[in-house]
Amino acid sequence: MKLVVGLGNPGSQYVRTRHNVGWLVVDEVARRWGAVWRREKDAEVAEVRVGAAPGAKVLLIKPQTFMNTSGKAVGPLYAFYKLDGDALLVVQDDLDSPFGLLKFRLGGRHGGQNGVRDIIRVLGTPDFPRLKVGISRPPAGWDPADWVLSKWRTEEAATLAELVRLGADAVEVWAQRGLAEGQGRFNGTDLRPKPAPEPQATPRPEGSDAAASAPADAAYADARDPH
Template sequence: MKLIVALGNPGLQYAQTRHNIGWRVADELVRQQGVGWLSGDHAERAEFRVVGEKVVIIKPQTFMNASGKAVLPPIQFYKLGPEALLVIQDDLDSPFGLLRLRVGGRHGGQNGVRDIIRVLGTEQFTRLKLGISRPPAGRDPADWVLSKWAEAERPTLDELVRLGVLAVLKWVTAGSKEAQAAYNSTDLRPRPPAPEPTSTEPNSAEAGPEPDPLG
């Protein structure tokens, strides 16, 4: 069995914010699986099976900095170890468009991950980190993560969510290493234009006079 925790904040005012990108992935995954959300213990939850593997996915309703309160009950009820847990999170330190899976490591300032580590007493679970970029110069990071996506960001956001769903399913069916190998190369940032090719034509000043057909 696998437990997936998608981090975010409850309430319509937060639904379209950068901090809730994990919920976007969760909602799309649940939609694709054809199931619905049910109210649970400090969380909304859904259940489905992927290639015979039972999956429970939750969206904590505790606000970000108390996410561990929603994670502990299913961990204890199903007697799961950290290897069965995947947390989907926004990542302020990764550029928008990057997707990375990581096993273990510190919380990096992400308060939901911080609280899960505190409650579980371990860092050794997998995180699916979705880059949202640092804020522009002079803007408060706390304000930035709670800001809404710009319209110009929507195509990249939709693709990042689509690939996030695939990465989750790969983790469920094949484990962390296979999912990392398949999706840690994801980088949706726009590429700079290719440089103009250097001309190989001879310089007219060096090529000598044009031949005169009249001799």
Template sequence: MKLIVALGNPGSQYAQTRHNVAWQVADELARQQGAVWRAGEHAEQAEFRVLGEKVLLIKPQTFMNASGKAALPAMQFYKLSPEALLVIQDDLDSPFGLLKIKVGGRHGGQNGVRDIIRVLSTEQFARLKIGISRPPAGRDPADWVLSKWAESERPTLEELVWLGVGASLKWVMAGPKEAQAAYNNTDLRPNPESAVQAPVSAAAEPEAASSPIPLSQTAQK
């Protein structure tokens, strides 16, 4: 069994903000897999199977700084090791258009990851980091992460979310090394240096049927 925790903040005011990009990946992943969101004590949950592997997908409803409160009960109930956990997060230190998978390491200032490390007493779990870029000069990072996406960013955002779904499924089926090999060189920025574009088909893993739809049509929970 695998657990995927997508970090974000509950409430309509936070929907479609940079800090909630992981929830956009989770919503698209659930949609593709035909999984239904159900309310839990500390998180919304959706379950599905990929090649026989059960996956529990959760969106903590505890607000970002208390994300561990939602992750820990699932880890304990299913007796999961850290190797069975993938955390999907936004990443200020990565440029918008870039995603990467890593295992272990410090939280990098991401408060949801910080709290999960605290409650699990380990850093040894996988993270799917979705780049949202540093704010423009003079803008407060706290204000930046809670800002809405610009219309000009949406085409890249939709593709980035689609790739995030593919990377999550690759991690489930093949593990972090294979997911890193397939997705860590992707870069959707215009004319990035040494960029390698991932083929669109890379996201179309088994049991991830159906084509991506505009995020405006994806139900936000």
């Protein structure tokens, strides 16, 4: 058994917020494998078999305790199944990664993500894998707390859908093949628009006389600058 925790907040007002991107990823995994969500104490859970039969047994978890107390939902399930850190994956939003980036990380500090902070507190260790989904730092003038609870913009919808799809792919690879395979395949994910290539300079025709063009160049300069 492996546990995959998608971090988020319960309530319809939070469904399309940046802080709930972890829920979007585990919802997509559940949808692919026809899983049904059920309430179990402080979490919604869905059991799936990922991959070819018999498949990797995975329990998807959406804490219902609000972000700051996510450990209250995760801790009892972690203890019940007698797991170690390698069998737990937390899918989280990440302010420090640009929107469009996806990466696995093992352990480390919580980085200000309060759901991760509380899971570390309850489990007594930071040594578990995380799948970080970039949501970018807030624009100038935004408080980070307001930014993570803001809703996705219309122009972000296509990138978000692709990021969630790849996040679900990453969860499945981790469940079947482990962290190293997941890192190798997904830590290069970058869906940000690529800059346009620099225009190529037009080469001067062979045999042209640079001096011959000087008067025309001077006239062009005079036309642009009346002073």
